Amino acid sequence: MAFLELKSVGIASLAAGALAAPTWALAQAGGAGAPPPAAAQAQPQPQLRPKSASTGDAKAPSAVEGVIVTAPSSQGVKASIDRLSYSLSKDLHVQSGSIADVLRNIPSVDVDVQGNVSLRGDPNVTILIDGQPSGMFKGEGRGQMLQQLPASQIERVEVMTNPSAAFSPEGTAGIINLITKQNRGVGLVGSLKANVGNGGRNNGGISLSHNARDLTVSGDAGWRRDAVSGTLDDERHAVDQAGGVSNTRQATRFKSEGDSTNVRGAVDYDLTSTTRIGGELRYNDMDFDSKSFSSYDTSDGAGLATQGYDRSTQARWKKSVEGLSTNARRKFSGTEHDLSINFSIERTLEDQDRQTLMQSRLPVAPDSYEVVRNGTDLVQTHLKAEYRKPLASGDKLVAGYEGQIDDNTYNNYGARGADAGSLIELPGLTNRFEYRQTVQAVYATYQHMFGKLTALGGLRVESAEIDTHQVTSGTGAGQDYVKAYPSLHLTYALSLETQVTGSYSRRIQRPAAQDLNPYVTYQDPYNFRQGNPDLNPQITDSFEMGLRRMHNGAFYMANLYYRRSRDGVTDISRDLGSGVLLTTKENLARGQNVGVELVVTGKLSKKLSYNVSGNAFWNEIESPEVVGDDSRSGVSFMARGNLNWQATPKDFFQINTFAIGKRITPQGWQAPTGMLNLGYQHRFNPKIAAIVTVQDALKTFGSKTYIDTPTLRDVNRRDFDLRAVYVGVTYSLGGANRNRPSDPKFDFEGGLNAAGPR
Template sequence: MNQTEIINIFTKRTLGLTFVLSAAAFAFGQEKAGISGTIVNKSNQPVPYASVTFSNKANKLFSDATLTDEKGQYKLDLTPGNYDITIEAIDYKKSLINKQISAAGNIGALSIEAEKSATNVKTHDIEGIVLTAPTTKPYKVELDKRTYDPSQDIVSKGGNLQDVLQNVPSVEVDTDGTVSMRGSSNVKFLINGKPSALLGISEGSNALQSIPADQIERIEVITNPSSKFEASGTSGILNIILKKSKKVGFNGSVVGTLGYQPKTNLNANLSWRKNKLTWFLNGGGGYSESTTTSRNSNINYDQNKKFQLLRSDQETKNKNYFKNYNATVGLVYDLDDKNSFNLSGTVRTFDGETDGTINYNFLYNNPDFPNTYTLRTSDGNNNNLAFQGDFGWDHKFNDKGHNLSVSLSLQRNRSNNYTDIYQESNFITDLDTSGNIIGITPKINYELSNNSQYSLTKSVIGKIDYELPIGENAKLEAGYRIDRNDNFYDNTANRALGLNIPFTPLGNFTNVTNYDEMFNAFYLQFRSKIGNLGYQLGLRDELSNVKVDYRNLEGSKPINENKTYNNLFPSVFLSYDLGKDNQFLLNYSRRIDRPRSFFLVPYFSITDNQNIFLGNVNLNPSYVDSFEFGYSISKKKYTLNPTLFYRKTTGDDKTVAYQDDERTNVYFTTPVNLGTNEQYGLDFNGTADVFPWLKLMGNVSLFGYKTTGLYTYNTIDVTGASITRERPYDGSGFSTRARLNATFKVDKTFSFQLQGFYRGPQNTASQDRKAMYALNMGASKTIWKGDGTIAFNMQDIFNTRSMRSTNYLATGVRDSYMQWQPRQFSVSLTYRFKQGEKVEQPKKKKDINANDTGGDEQSPM
């Protein structure tokens, strides 16, 4: 069965199932009665935001819960029957009332009695009901991570993961989809605590665009990961937690989106819970288009950089067409009170087509060389098919947090790209017997080429995590993880120097690479609290083995590398409580940056024969020591989180540009281990409920950087002599990032949002990056008595989101411009069907353990 058949079957069956289950939801709704009521105190005054739980005495599956609004009123749908009604509210005594629900209507006012004084007793979970509700704070600081809740992000509604990340504090998304944190792009992505086939091989913009925003429950921003997390990703980890409903009965939502540039999406989140079994289905697909524009202007000088030899201008325009589909089906089975099993499978497909044109104009400062042009057009397509299967077992030794968790993930990702290229030029370069350019003959000539790239990745990830509480405040954690990744790359390139001429292989670009990784990791972590001081100490040991087997058709010596690393990665986290939700945080960790597999493949693509990327098989890992000192305060109407940070990277890898023949206009870029990089700065995050109708969330990053190093390369200079050049890479400077998100609440059902973004200029020894800014907006309206939401958003209102830079090369200067996506807008419609919203009782004041990381059920090792 080929991929097209899989897509067609998936599209028909998944979308069909969506509508069948939607119809089932309406059938369930017909069996219920809509009831309403009011919660009041003994003075007959309404009690806002009280938790009202209806426990069906005959069948717990019919139980439900809700919160009262600011007027003490509530509404929900219930199956007729006899119910115990539990009412809880801050500073009120818990109340229990029995009532028979027989028909729809208002059941009147229910009264609760106030406490004589507020207590610090932790409220208890209501037995048999799982309670969840969106927090009023979209951003929360914990001991070893920051958590972002995208449910209140109007700008990204109907969008994808890339859109959501543009609103996450401390995270930046470049115009080409590159994600960075505090100015560094070495970010590690996880899905539910582990690498995922959903992100494919590259973790690039195409992968980010394949995950719908409505499937994301929260994003954990881990700028300084503890020893429990894998050590890769020197600038931090982004852990994407996808939704898994725990509500009783049948629940779900369907989201449809239309937009321009042309964009259509339909996604569904469905779940069913009965007795010990829960199953869920998340999936959908869509189609989108984008236009990418880039321009380069190069000026080449003589050796003394006083005389201009050549100016070349290049403009590239690509029209991209994308189709993507994904589905995750899974189940959770609670064998008993102590054992739970989960099983899930994921399939993801991605298809893209690209029509591209590149125009080159060459202006020689030589009367013997006429001005010339080259027109290069390309037609490419790529498809990606990924599968993932996950199995897990969770065992509770007791109810005090003594747990054992075992998981296994099997992943397979196949990518196939093919490009046809047609090139027309109006000249032929004349060379002497030594290869020197002696003239240019005007003559129309043609060149045809094609480039195919096939890659296959197979991964096995196994984890064991163990948690042992010690006393009231201490916990010991330990675990083991094994990663096995087998990567296969098969690249082919052919060229014909004229029409009706047979193709001949391009030897360097026709190659095969096997890249295999094996990681074994062990960690031990202990956390406790002494008075107001909380601490967490951890140590991780990772044994890495990397094998690279590369050979090409050129006949050059094959590359066969086998590298082994054994490294220790300590982490220390300290916190000091000044009061409730008011604390200082100090932490340290050591991390590693392993080269991406395709960074090691010497010749990978020849889509643009004037700008060629070369991998470096000798690229080694980089290591970073990271320190943070922060303060966090969270009050009812505002949160503040300033953090000072310092990172020092040794063996830092950078991408550098050079010419292997300075008589041509061909530029190569390649990653190299340069030397040392230091970054320091202030990361400031905050939220504020300025007025009942205005909420602000902002992030400002001020950071300095200093890179020192040296790289060498061989080239042929303008005289035809072969020389070795050395270039220092000494760069330092200061840059800024800023984002402000303002949400305006017009009424209970309508809100709109403005999001401003600014990235300051950034300079190094070889590149000056210009400032970039953009403004986005979104609006959201609740309809159908809360069961529906219609949203509108516009990205880059003023069409200013583009990247501009000047690169200083050994032989000249290059000015670059790139816009990945022009202004776009979309409209989305969400419909929710459910047996009742399960919400969380607002907590009374309680003594928070400073070491509590939020009770995350994921095991991120």
């Protein structure tokens, strides 16, 4: 996908490709993990891209040089000191599904029916692409983006619940880093895919790359058509300040369909054996139309009907993303000794247009016509420079600067009249809001080995300037602060196969731009949203300790974590009377959770492999401003299972499933849900394969949210028809993977140049 190929800045590389043993084991054997003084002084000559040994030139260095991997690949899982990386190579839904579909199969990650992502139950997640931020994943439309972006461009998913100081502290839950695929090989390489699904769902794409010794030109394009239908049902019982009671029922049927397209082009060029430059252009466009019919009915405490009307709505949602990125890397003498610089600029435009006919049944009244438009314009500029240097003692230093500017403009418009030709603008729903955020940071991490103990410490200092301007009302606000974010990661070797881990990091979650807009945003006659300009950022201190073991090709992990937060930002709903809800944002007084996570991967036999994970946690939320000096607490869980069966050399079957337990919210809870997915692949030859996938085979995935307070009880049900059956074919083309050998830094981490050597 066009913008999925963002070249990452030189983020501190903490792992590399396949290793036969952990770093501490290599150190004990005199390997690269901790070279003796003589070896440390005999530094190899700087070389960005090693020459192929097949040509008789200098032999490529070993893949283990200068890395700090703490566990090798096992059944698609790689573990390093600050993250877990999950390969998508065996997930058949990658070929036909979206990124949201495959994220549902990743341990710790939860994606709801609307595409909203959470990590260990916390929705404050930062999503990166090859280590780079993107405006695609900002604002209320990011869930829709994840449901449209094709998973076929993603090679693996890195999950960082306690990122190091080399990464932005934004996102209290942690970071999900999407690493894109690369076409590696000689000459022209690439792939073609096409999938046909039920209910008007179809998608296809092409990816090509021409690889030479010093130059790589690559590009891809894709198209996806989706159709979704479903129902939304909301029942409310509200008591106003005077003791009056109202009961409201809203029932909606909808159908949405549309297209998304993407185009990307990139060039990587080695000026010399130690200097590489690159650039990329990308564009994505989404255009969806939807139709819905809603009925609204209100009654009083005695059950007598007081109001009833129907609404027929036609809506259009458009979102486009266009971006440019450039990168450069200079390698100096010594392994992992380099300077990297990355600059990117990206513009995201989003427009929603709804036209509604309202017909009143009680009381009888003339029909009315309504138009609501919401537009967003985001320009995001990002710069990062990073210097890495190995020291003679075997220690490693990483230092850098990162700056980002977000310029947002929101235009909201509402009008109503007897028909489309007699609309009158509604001042309460028409406004312009401007937001600018500038964040600058300097950071450093330092790694040192104390025998069997490896420590990675880091500190990041950030300054943030936020300015908001409500143009319509002529009001403004701002924030300006400097904060420090420390991090610490530890691993201790109990044996060659077993390690104890520990980590700490401080994280922040700044309110989204629209969360600070004090104007009311109209959704429908019973639902309004309003920002809060007085919101503070949420601060979270996160502690973890765990055990990792590699044995006979299996990977086992047990992780205990504790998080303490203050000023958490969350949705709060209040009744305005007659069953009308206003949803705003509030800062919670504090919250904490403690949990345990388990991950096990391995093989039951030569043909059967599995991946099982589970996460159980206790969560406490205290919000005295809302629930009267009381706190809410509860226990929840998430469980996932994946079974792969290589029935024959050409036939591969897959089953994956997940279940999510009851989760508390500040004013209620969310009901349990789950999903079962199936897949089958038949490979005709090394280049051609046919794939059949079934998503939500039992049609069990949905959403049910409860609000239960002394003055408001609400049950909101969302039942989307996500069951999808795809039949597709993939075709691979290209030469052998023998030229432009892979740089281990880039191959695993997606660092400066995630595309890396092909």
